[in-house]
Amino acid sequence: MTTARRDTYTPETLLSVAVRVFNERGYDGTSMEHLSKAAGISKSSIYHHVSGKEELLKRAVSRALDGLFAILDEEHARVGRPADRLEHVVRRMVEMLIAELPYVTLLLRVRGNTETERWALDRRRDFDHRVAELLKAAAADGEVRGDVEVRLATRLVFGMINSIVEWYRPDVRGASDREVAEAVVRLVFSGLRHA
Amino acid sequence: MTTARRDTYTPETLLSVAVRVFNERGYDGTSMEHLSKAAGISKSSIYHHVSGKEELLKRAVSRALDGLFAILDEEHARVGRPADRLEHVVRRMVEMLIAELPYVTLLLRVRGNTETERWALDRRRDFDHRVAELLKAAAADGEVRGDVEVRLATRLVFGMINSIVEWYRPDVRGASDREVAEAVVRLVFSGLRHA
Incomplete structure (x- = not known):
């Protein structure tokens, strides 16, 4: 043969x-x-x-979306205080984005011109919503500041995380996935200023 | 007439x-x-x-770039402790981005295919560098954490700020420019968690 x-x-x-x-x-x-x-x-x-390029698109964005949703099923995302669960999700989102860089990049560029793209945007919205709920619970719990509106805070945190696709290159000497994830967690949860 | x-x-x-x-x-x-x-x-x-579309592009991105560089010349960006100057610059960047939304959106999408685009990318890099220097000074001063590498922190903070062009719409009921700027400053400098 x-x-x-x-x-x-x-x-x-x-x-x-x-x-x-x-x-x-x-x-x-x-x-x-x-x-x-x-x-x-x-x-x-x-x-x-x-069957065609739309099936390839669907498989590709599914891989990114499945990766994101799988994070929400991890033990540390389900058990514990909301702020700690949120911290776990943020850290894992960064690691996943870097591990699946081309797939997440494609997902973030989807614009909604085809059925598959609209479906992907809907699932992204679901994911954002699940994270926003976690942030809300953490604020209700008093662990996270209540003086930044939840939807706005979620958008800004996602903005920081998603922007990594614009500059992160695995072949260039630079921060590892864990270093970037740690930096994001430090900035998002504790900020730049010394307390 | x-x-x-x-x-x-x-x-x-x-x-x-x-x-x-x-x-x-x-x-x-x-x-x-x-x-x-x-x-x-x-x-x-x-x-x-x-003379043609490239001149229009140059005028448009110049407007955004001049707005950004003008921030660095403001008194609060020049006088005071580095961390306070940095905070002023971050706040004003958000306000400027929202005030000049279409111009900044265009600037952020420039890819470098023409001479004007490469010139714009160079000036953006200069601006980023000036802000990174301020962050470095604030860290040396001990006011800002030293455990996140300066270039990485700068990229992440710019990522958060620049992501605003993806969702901010002046015609939709939502946060005002000052509310968004205040939220960014709170997240970037103090983080989500209560101290």
């Missing part, structure tokens, strides 16, 4: 190529032709794996 | 139309034809005001 080059492609490797091309050209600006060239396989070989 | 419609256009109003179109379509995706349609004036009328 011989193995032609295209047979070495699995749905997983095709997905990672597609995510790279989507991030470079934008999802709207990517054609099956672009994907075929980047993967070095024919369009019909791609159609052997997936 | 009669006033034709195109004569009511000043470089200023043309600029605000151009910035809106650049933000909607992307700078690369905007043609003089798009600008002419959006402004409701002929291309030759536009050329009466400016």
Whole structure:
């Protein structure tokens, strides 16, 4: 039995190529032709794996979304005081964002032009809402300041975390995922000033 | 003397139309034809005001950059303890971002494909560097924590501030510019947790 080059492609490797091309050209600006060239396989070989580019988008953003929701199921996100649970979620969000950088980058760029994109935006909103509820509980508990409105605080914290996709590069010497996560936790929970 | 419609256009109003179109379509995706349609004036009328779309881009990002650099010249940014100066700069950056929302949004989307874009990126880097120096001085002074590396802290704080362009809409009932600025200052300097 011989193995032609295209047979070495699995749905997983095709997905990672597609995510790279989507991030470079934008999802709207990517054609099956672009994907075929980047993967070095024919369009019909791609159609052997997936129904089209929207299925690749769905798989890619699902990977990021599943990663985010899985954090909420971790023990430290479920058990304990709300502020500690929130701290765990923030730390893990940063680690997950860095571990799945291209997938989360794509998720954050989704704009809502297709059904899959709207579905992804809905799930992102659900996730944001779950984190906002945790922040609310922590404020009600008196552990977290009550003088910044919950929705505004959630947006700003997500803004800080999500901005990491703009500059973090795993191949450049710099902070590790744990160092970045620790820095975010310190800034978000204790701030810059010495108490 | 009669006033034709195109004569009511000043470089200023043309600029605000151009910035809106650049933000909607992307700078690369905007043609003089798009600008002419959006402004409701002929291309030759536009050329009466400016040499082309790159001049409009330069004027637009200059407005945002000049606004940012002007903050550093304000008295509270120059006089006092470094941490207080930094706090002033952070607060004013948020207020400026909201006051000049479309111009700052455009500046943050600049990617470096043209000479003007590269020039804008250079000036943004200069500004970031000036703020990082202030943070470094505040840490050396012992007023600000030294356990988060200065460049990383600067990136995260800028990430939080810049993310405001993604969701802030002046026409929607919500937080005012001062409320958002106050929330950012509280989070960045004191964090979420009660001391």
